[in-house]
Amino acid sequence: MARHEVESEVTGNVWKILLEQGAAVAEGDVIMILESMKMEIPVEAPADGTLAEICVAVEDQVEEDQVVAIVED
Amino acid sequence: MVSKVLIANRGAIARRVIRACSEMGKATVALYSDADADAVYLSEASETAHLPGHSAVETYLNQDLILDIARRCGADSVHPGYGFLAENSAFATAAIDAGLTFIGPNPEWLAAMGDKVAARKLFSDHGFPVFAGSGLVASAAEAASAAQAIGYPVMLKPAGGGGGMGMEIVRDEEEVEAAFKRAQAIAGSAFDDSSVYLEQWIDRPRHIEFQILADGRGGAVHAYERECSVQRRNQKLIEESPAPGLDANLVAETAQKAAAVCGELGYNNVGTLETLFSRDGGIGFLEMNTRIQVEHGVTEMVTGLDLVQDQIRLAEGGLLPDVPERNGYAIEARVYAEDAETLLPSTGKLHVFKPPMLTGVRVETGYAQGQTVTPFYDALLAKVIAHGSTRELAIGRLTVALRAFEIIGVKTNVALLTSVLQDAEFLTGNVDTGIVSRLLGNG
Known part of the structure; x- marks a missing residue:
């Protein structure tokens, strides 16, 4: 079982979280949507597996490269 | 006559409006959030006022606070710039009710053109050309029959949104059901309005x-x-x-x-x-x-x-x-x-x-x-x-x-x-x- 840390590509805030912890995900599924500079930036699952952890809450500020979720396959 | 303009915006457009007003001999009130406290446009305005906070919702979208500032500063008009409240008919109405001149179209226009399906129909009814499209479609079956009438490929679009989110190209009837579900799901989660409509897809317009x-x-x-x-x-x-x-x-x-x-x-x-x-x-x-x-x-x-x-x-x-x-x-x-x-x-x-x-x-x-x-x-x-x-x-x-x-x-x-x-x-x-x-x- 591998652990994939899902990082934010931008500085911004968490706009919406679309999936729940424990959800089965396929590579490319959108886990959450970040907002930065009025752009919605989807955060996608890097691999098929389970959404083991969501590390942020809606409206949290996030920094570039911050881990926002963990997917285990 | 307008003599003191409150600018409900920031950045380049705030600066542009200040310049236009100054050239016309009109006073300006510029607003700034915490994040914009050192912004260059502030030094060019006649007066400034603070909108506490960082996010757009706390600051440049805060209608009540902005109108309160207009009253306290003695502004007689408001220029909304672009973005933020510029096309918000409730804000324009509230500004007019507060005795201000809204520097833009009447609130009825902001509301009418904000409804993309109705706007299209209004212009079409007055003889302006439109490409084929549908009204709101409530099911995949309705979408399929509308798409049949328009002719494939078609574009499925969220009625309440913009920015390209939730738009789906549908190339044939087999793709309708899946595309309809995806568009509706994204429209619902992103815009809290899952209604979608169809338009003829135009190749490289x-x-x-x-x-x-x-x-x-x-x-x-x-x-x-x-x-x-x-x-x-x-x-x-x-x-x-x-x-x-x-x-x-x-x-x-x-x-x-x-x-x-x-x-x-x-x-x-x-x-x-x-x-x-x-x-x-x-x-x-x-x-x-x-x-x-x-x-x-x-x-x-x-x-x-x-x-x-x-x-x-x-x-x-x-x-x-x-x-x-x-x-x-x-x-x-x-x-x-x-x-x-x-x-x-x-x-x-x-x-x-x-x-x-x-x-x-x-x-x-x-x-x-x-x-x-x-x-x-x-x-x-x-x-x-x-x-x-x-x-x-x-x-x-x-x-x-x-x-x-x-x-x-x-x-x-x-x-x-x-x-x-x-x-x-x-x-x-x-x-x-x-x-x-x-x-x-x-x-």
């Missing part, structure tokens, strides 16, 4: 828009077209006037038609009628923007009009301007704080920020060296507009100006802009909305 000025008494004129096909993520990157490579008579006739319909409908103040031109000569209404446009400077450079001053004069009940013949060519590039390849936004302190000062070049920016670009607002750093007697000269001047623009501290899209300006297809005037994807290698 030209995005052509018409600048309208109207007096609300049935008079309306146009100030020609702007070509805005160079886009990324459905946001414009490069705009120019005149539009190259199109039948000039067809464009002029459409401009006349746009002004005539706006006059008939009793539109007031400035607005922009956006259309798509298809490759086989079709023209269709896209939407009407009920505000000053980001790219208004392009029209100003070829006509000599001051569209912001015209907005104020029209809001005062003044006369429509005489629109002169166009002089030469103007082209604008939007410099964004974003990676030129990934298009992801970039934030940080502007250690160096030196806009070019060159003949025939105008730069509109809300930033100055030493300021920080924050994630709270849009990524527009500056608009660079170049004018020339020919399109080639205008493009050449814009290219030189972009290369001379020194920016250190955030990533910018300048390399993408200059690659578009050097693209062989672009230079021949054969522009379409797919050009950026092709240059980035994803289309």
Whole structure:
């Protein structure tokens, strides 16, 4: 079982979280949507597996490269 | 008469409105959030007022606080700029109820044009061309029958949203059900409104828009077209006037038609009628923007009009301007704080920020060296507009100006802009909305 840390590509805030912890995900599924500079930036699952952890809450500020979720396959 | 204008906005457009007001001898009140406390436009306004907080919701979208400030400052009018509250009919209504002059179209117009399906029908009913489309569709079966009537391929679009989210191309009947479910799910989660509608899909269209000025008494004129096909993520990157490579008579006739319909409908103040031109000569209404446009400077450079001053004069009940013949060519590039390849936004302190000062070049920016670009607002750093007697000269001047623009501290899209300006297809005037994807290698 591998652990994939899902990082934010931008500085911004968490706009919406679309999936729940424990959800089965396929590579490319959108886990959450970040907002930065009025752009919605989807955060996608890097691999098929389970959404083991969501590390942020809606409206949290996030920094570039911050881990926002963990997917285990 | 308007004598003291509260500007419910920030950055480049706040600065632009302050300049227009100052030239007309009118006082201004500029607003600033915590993130904008050191912004350059503040020093140019007659007065400033603080909107505590960082996020747009706490600050530039905070209607009650903004109207309270207007009252306390003794402003007699409000200019909403673009974005934020500019097309919010509730805000315009509240401002008017508070005794202010709203420098923009009547609230009824903001509401009517905000409903994309109804707006399309209104213009169609008045004889403006539209591409085939549907009303709201409630099920995949309804979508399939509407798509059958329109003819494949079609585009499924969320009725309550924008920015390209949730849009799905449907190429045949087999794709309808899955596409309908995806579009509805994304529309529901992103916009809290899962309603969707269909439009005919246009292959690599030209995005052509018409600048309208109207007096609300049935008079309306146009100030020609702007070509805005160079886009990324459905946001414009490069705009120019005149539009190259199109039948000039067809464009002029459409401009006349746009002004005539706006006059008939009793539109007031400035607005922009956006259309798509298809490759086989079709023209269709896209939407009407009920505000000053980001790219208004392009029209100003070829006509000599001051569209912001015209907005104020029209809001005062003044006369429509005489629109002169166009002089030469103007082209604008939007410099964004974003990676030129990934298009992801970039934030940080502007250690160096030196806009070019060159003949025939105008730069509109809300930033100055030493300021920080924050994630709270849009990524527009500056608009660079170049004018020339020919399109080639205008493009050449814009290219030189972009290369001379020194920016250190955030990533910018300048390399993408200059690659578009050097693209062989672009230079021949054969522009379409797919050009950026092709240059980035994803289309």
